[in-house]
Amino acid sequence: MNLNPIQLFDTESSTFTYILTAPGSNQAVIIDPVDHQLERDLRHLERLGLQLALVLETHAHADHVTSAGRLRALTGAQAAVPSGCGIAPAELQLNDGDVLRFGYAEEIRVLHTPGHTAGSMSYLWRGNVFTGDTLLIDGCGRTDFQSGSSDALYDSVTGKLFALPDDTRVWPAHDYKGQAVSTIGWEKRHNARLANRSREDFRILMSELKLAKPKLIDIAVPANQNLGLPHGA
Amino acid sequence: MNLNPIQLFDTESSTFTYILTAPGSNQAVIIDPVDHQLERDLRHLERLGLQLALVLETHAHADHVTSAGRLRALTGAQAAVPSGCGIAPAELQLNDGDVLRFGYAEEIRVLHTPGHTAGSMSYLWRGNVFTGDTLLIDGCGRTDFQSGSSDALYDSVTGKLFALPDDTRVWPAHDYKGQAVSTIGWEKRHNARLANRSREDFRILMSELKLAKPKLIDIAVPANQNLGLPHGA
Numbered sequence: 001m002n003l004n005p006i007q008l009f010d011t012e013s014s015t016f017t018y019i020l021t022a023p024g025s026n027q028a029v030i031i032d033p034v035d036h037q038l039e040r041d042l043r044h045l046e047r048l049g050l051q052l053a054l055v056l057e058t059h060a061h062a063d064h065v066t067s068a069g070r071l072r073a074l075t076g077a078q079a080a081v082p083s084g085c086g087i088a089p090a091e092l093q094l095n096d097g098d099v100l101r102f103g104y105a106e107e108i109r110v111l112h113t114p115g116h117t118a119g120s121m122s123y124l125w126r127g128n129v130f131t132g133d134t135l136l137i138d139g140c141g142r143t144d145f146q147s148g149s150s151d152a153l154y155d156s157v158t159g160k161l162f163a164l165p166d167d168t169r170v171w172p173a174h175d176y177k178g179q180a181v182s183t184i185g186w187e188k189r190h191n192a193r194l195a196n197r198s199r200e201d202f203r204i205l206m207s208e209l210k211l212a213k214p215k216l217i218d219i220a221v222p223a224n225q226n227l228g229l230p231h232g233a
Numbered sequence: 234m235n236l237n238p239i240q241l242f243d244t245e246s247s248t249f250t251y252i253l254t255a256p257g258s259n260q261a262v263i264i265d266p267v268d269h270q271l272e273r274d275l276r277h278l279e280r281l282g283l284q285l286a287l288v289l290e291t292h293a294h295a296d297h298v299t300s301a302g303r304l305r306a307l308t309g310a311q312a313a314v315p316s317g318c319g320i321a322p323a324e325l326q327l328n329d330g331d332v333l334r335f336g337y338a339e340e341i342r343v344l345h346t347p348g349h350t351a352g353s354m355s356y357l358w359r360g361n362v363f364t365g366d367t368l369l370i371d372g373c374g375r376t377d378f379q380s381g382s383s384d385a386l387y388d389s390v391t392g393k394l395f396a397l398p399d400d401t402r403v404w405p406a407h408d409y410k411g412q413a414v415s416t417i418g419w420e421k422r423h424n425a426r427l428a429n430r431s432r433e434d435f436r437i438l439m440s441e442l443k444l445a446k447p448k449l450i451d452i453a454v455p456a457n458q459n460l461g462l463p464h465g466a
């Protein structure tokens with residue numbers, strides 16, 4: 001049965017943070033928390049009477065800094081990250097096919113979906129997939145830095161994500177157009193970059209985007225590889 | 234069992250719109266849709282494969298215009314509104330205690346919670362309460378226009394909403410501080426305006442707010458009393 005997450009939005013970086021809650025327990029999971037939203041996120045946990053079990057990252061972000069390290073310290077949660085992202089201080093280094101558990105009987109399945117970065121993971125839970133920057137609503141993440149690869153992203157989306165049931169809800173790490181959620185079925189048929197497009201077409205499309213370098217990348221990536229904590233902390 | 238709604242935010246008016254979905258059916262309900270977000274909302278219904286059963290209003294808003302009339306026309310949904318708000322063209326005029334049904338076996342219970350306006354309703358569904366402008370996160374709606382009454386709001390919140398189970402999730406019609414959801418238990422203990430405050434204290438507090446008249450009120454209220462449709466339409 002589909003349970004919607006609680007979706008929070010950071011207007012500065014257009015980042016979605018998700019809080020997962022489930023029946024029979026007050027344990028919660030947070031996905032991709034943002035450093036300057038730490039207070040907001042803690043207040044949600046407090047108001048909802050939630051105990052944070054896991055802080056999950058979809059990848060080492062280039063556009064904002066995570067609050068994972070501070071959330072872990074403040075709540076006692078474990079940090080779970082893709083093993084291929086160089087996020088050394090996290091205790092749970094995830095690989096494709098791993099299953100994370102929380103609450104009474106909740107399972108989060110780990111899906112390796114490289115392309116935006118080589119390590120990027122998607123997370124499956126209760127009819128939802130949290131796709132990070134691999135698959136966005138009517139779009140996808142860039143593939144031109146940080147070990148990105150348009151070939152790998154093409155395979156991850158068309159081979160792995162589009163193989164999920166059509167009614168799986170897609171919750172991305174970002175949206176820039178005021179949209180909140182989509183489905184695998186819709187993206188498979190309509191995604192402007194990936195629906196009905198050949199690998200070669202997609203490679204050309206991505207190579208021609210000519211995107212600016214993210215302002216924060218030189219600070220954010222090393223910071224995120226340390227869970228957002230000052231180095232040495 | 235608590236099912237979270239899908240929560241959408243309009244930055245212009247700081248209004249939350251909610252889409253309710255449930256197991257076993259593709260029927261959905263939308264609460265407090267905003268006129269200029271019609272496209273966004275229709276796209277969510279399309280992407281999620283939802284059929285809109287009901288358009289619900291919590292009250293006749295003064296700060297934005299509803300898209301209820303157009304959504305009804307475009308989707309075939311029924312419009313359900315508080316009977317005391319003068320929203321004449323809606324087919325379902327709701328009274329305290331009414332139950333709305335959608336999907337396989339979903340029930341929405343109607344709770345008359347006057348104070349922000351005389352007709353204001355809250356809606357209870359699956360461990361959630363949609364409080365409109367009656368109860369906000371750590372605040373409440375104003376009571377100084379549109380048949381508002383601080384006495385009535387005090388009774389609605391402390392007598393009716395605070396009587397709900399502590400873990401009931403509170404989804405308001407607005408938030409101005411980046412917060413998304415709260416609980417009855419937290420608001421009962423911590424709400425800055427209403428927790429542990431006497432009726433007389435609350436009356437004084439509300440009378441001293443000296444809020445500006447909402448810019449859109451003279452347009453929005455008559456428009457919303459016609460479900461956002463042009464008069465004569």
Ligand SMILES: [Fe+2]
Binds near residue numbers: 061133
């Ligand atoms: Fe990214």
Ligand SMILES: [Fe+2]
Binds near residue numbers: 292296349366
């Ligand atoms: Fe209002």
